[in-house]
Amino acid sequence: MLFNSFTFIIFLPVVFLLYWFVFKGLKWQNFFVLVASYIFYGWWDWRFLILIVITSLSSYVCGLLIPRYEGRRNIQKAISAFNIILSLGILAVFKYYNFFVENFDVLLRQFGLTVDWPTMYIILPVGISFYTFQALSYSIDVYSRKIEPTKDIIAFFSFISFFPQLVAGPIERATNLLPQMLNKRTFNYAAAVDGSRQMLWGFFKKLIIADGCGDVVNRAWADMDSTTGLGLFVCTILFSFQIYADFSGYSDIAIGCAKLFGFKLTTNFKVPYFSRNVREFWRRWHITLMGWFTYYVYFPMGGGRVSVPRKIFNTMFVFVLSGLWHAPDWTYVLWGVYNGLLFIPLILFPSQRYKDTVAHGRLLPTWREFFSMLLTFMLINFARIFSRAPNMTSFWEFTRRLFSPSIVDYHGLTWSMATALMWCAALLVAEWFQREKSHVLEIDGYRIFSTQLSRLALYGFIFFLIFYFTAPVQTFIYFQF
Numbered sequence: 001m002l003f004n005s006f007t008f009i010i011f012l013p014v015v016f017l018l019y020w021f022v023f024k025g026l027k028w029q030n031f032f033v034l035v036a037s038y039i040f041y042g043w044w045d046w047r048f049l050i051l052i053v054i055t056s057l058s059s060y061v062c063g064l065l066i067p068r069y070e071g072r073r074n075i076q077k078a079i080s081a082f083n084i085i086l087s088l089g090i091l092a093v094f095k096y097y098n099f100f101v102e103n104f105d106v107l108l109r110q111f112g113l114t115v116d117w118p119t120m121y122i123i124l125p126v127g128i129s130f131y132t133f134q135a136l137s138y139s140i141d142v143y144s145r146k147i148e149p150t151k152d153i154i155a156f157f158s159f160i161s162f163f164p165q166l167v168a169g170p171i172e173r174a175t176n177l178l179p180q181m182l183n184k185r186t187f188n189y190a191a192a193v194d195g196s197r198q199m200l201w202g203f204f205k206k207l208i209i210a211d212g213c214g215d216v217v218n219r220a221w222a223d224m225d226s227t228t229g230l231g232l233f234v235c236t237i238l239f240s241f242q243i244y245a246d247f248s249g250y251s252d253i254a255i256g257c258a259k260l261f262g263f264k265l266t267t268n269f270k271v272p273y274f275s276r277n278v279r280e281f282w283r284r285w286h287i288t289l290m291g292w293f294t295y296y297v298y299f300p301m302g303g304g305r306v307s308v309p310r311k312i313f314n315t316m317f318v319f320v321l322s323g324l325w326h327a328p329d330w331t332y333v334l335w336g337v338y339n340g341l342l343f344i345p346l347i348l349f350p351s352q353r354y355k356d357t358v359a360h361g362r363l364l365p366t367w368r369e370f371f372s373m374l375l376t377f378m379l380i381n382f383a384r385i386f387s388r389a390p391n392m393t394s395f396w397e398f399t400r401r402l403f404s405p406s407i408v409d410y411h412g413l414t415w416s417m418a419t420a421l422m423w424c425a426a427l428l429v430a431e432w433f434q435r436e437k438s439h440v441l442e443i444d445g446y447r448i449f450s451t452q453l454s455r456l457a458l459y460g461f462i463f464f465l466i467f468y469f470t471a472p473v474q475t476f477i478y479f480q481f
Contacts (some may be wrong), residue, residue, distance in 0.1 A: 001041075002180060002475065003203075003206075003250065004206060004207060007043070011036075011040065016260055016261070026183075026184050027154065030152075030155050031154050034158045037158065037161040037162055037163035037166060041161060041163065041166055045123070051160070053157075054086075055086075055087050055090060055135050056135060056157050057158065058086050059139045059156075060156050060157070061210075062080060062083035062404065063139055065079050066079055066143055067142075067149055077143075077238070080139060084136060084139070084415070087135060088132070091132045094124060095129065096324075096328045098328075100328075107395055113236060126167045127167030130165075131160055131166060133171050134172055136159075137172075137173045137296065138156075138178065141173070141175060147175050154180060156181075158181050159181050162177065164254040165254040165258065167480040168247070169251065169289070170227045170250075170255070170266045170288040171289055172288070173266075173288075173291075177178075179264050182379055185262030185263070188262065191262070192259060194256075194259060194442065195255070195256040195257065195258070197257025197439070197441040197442070197459070198253075198256030198259070199257060200462055201249075202254075203249070203253065203466060203467055204462055204465065205248060205427070206249035206250065206468060207466050207473070208423060208469055208470065209241060209423050209427050210249055210474075210477075211474050212239050213423075213424065214242045216235065216417055217235050217242055217388070219416075220235040221394070224397060224398060228406035228409040228411065228412025229401055229402050230409055230410060230412050231412035231414070231417065232398060232407075236402070237424070238417070238424070240377070240380070241427065243384065246476055247269070247477060260376060266288050267286060268286060269287065270287065270289050271431050271432075272284035272285040273377055273428070274357070274358050275373065275376050275377075276379070277346065277351060278342045278343060279353065281344050281376055282339075293321065293322055294318075296316075297318055297321065298318050300316045308348065312347055315340055315347065316336075316340035318338035319336040320333060320340065323336025329391070331386045331389050331391065331395055332387065334386050338383050340384075370379075385402075441462075443455065
């Protein structure tokens, strides 16, 4: 079920009313969350439910077995390893099987060997990468004694399948979301209002910014021969805003929706395009995924407490792995390599670790901050070509035309490109003034919005923009991951 669908518009208020007014009590509410989540997920294909049940049951049983063998670390390690292999094995078959088979076949052919490897037509289950990582976080944390295992199977299954963030995150660690499933929840009007506003802003970013940019970008990629280098350069910028507005828009909708039901999800984006270096960017972009790789891959490898060469290796390994997590394609492998390379200067020449928001307490950034943000954006912007290209052939053709003499030919610009850029600029302005808030429509404290009428006027204006300027609807980009 898509957030930007008529079905969801009906689904959400029905679930909300039943959740608070019919299914009272913690156990009944958790049971209803589980049922609603399975309906939400099974709306694409009911067969997907089989996989999420297997993954959930494996991690749940693993959590129960590990404490039974306290003091027998080898057995605990075997139980944890079995669960990791099973969960990642399911993910590998459905997401990576054909990729590895096809590339292994190409490798063998280089040595004159031919093997008739079977390939399969496999439908990638929506959100499998997200809920697999969420389930693994629980079993690993139980093994590491960072969380007590739960015996409440309904609460645990609800934690894995919680519908607002099920198919595209945020990827919740058990230490955050599972305790909320186990504690009584009461309706909070202020949180519900704030959640509704955050959802509204998420829909605005998705339907106006992301889909508007996506329409222009798709046409440019489909007809590269008639698009100048300057036009393609503009399209790289538009795609950067498309993927940001699309994914952060989904996260806003998910986080806001969770607030309606008394849950607090982890922030997934913190104005990443105002980052002053690449390290800060990755602290603000897809926070829960990078946090997952940091806690469960980078730190166990030694993290930053190792020699410089090993630190570089660890960083490159995490980014390549992150690229493969996104998609089984060589373009994403190169995406990971490129982003890892951007980190090497920061490792060799340690720079400031920005933990504050840029221009804190000031209206405008300094010139140094401005150019740092611009440079960081352009470095990250080039990486978008890897993630947008459907294959390596398209990537090389795009970059060849991008860096051709026509990159200075302004005749290649179109009105649709200019319109999309204006929407992106409006997004940047709004986020700049609200950069220290959790979302743009967190307007409490502004005198101009101190009355209910002024707030309703703002919400109404955004609704008008959505209904009047909505671009051709496109699915959320991260559903493919």
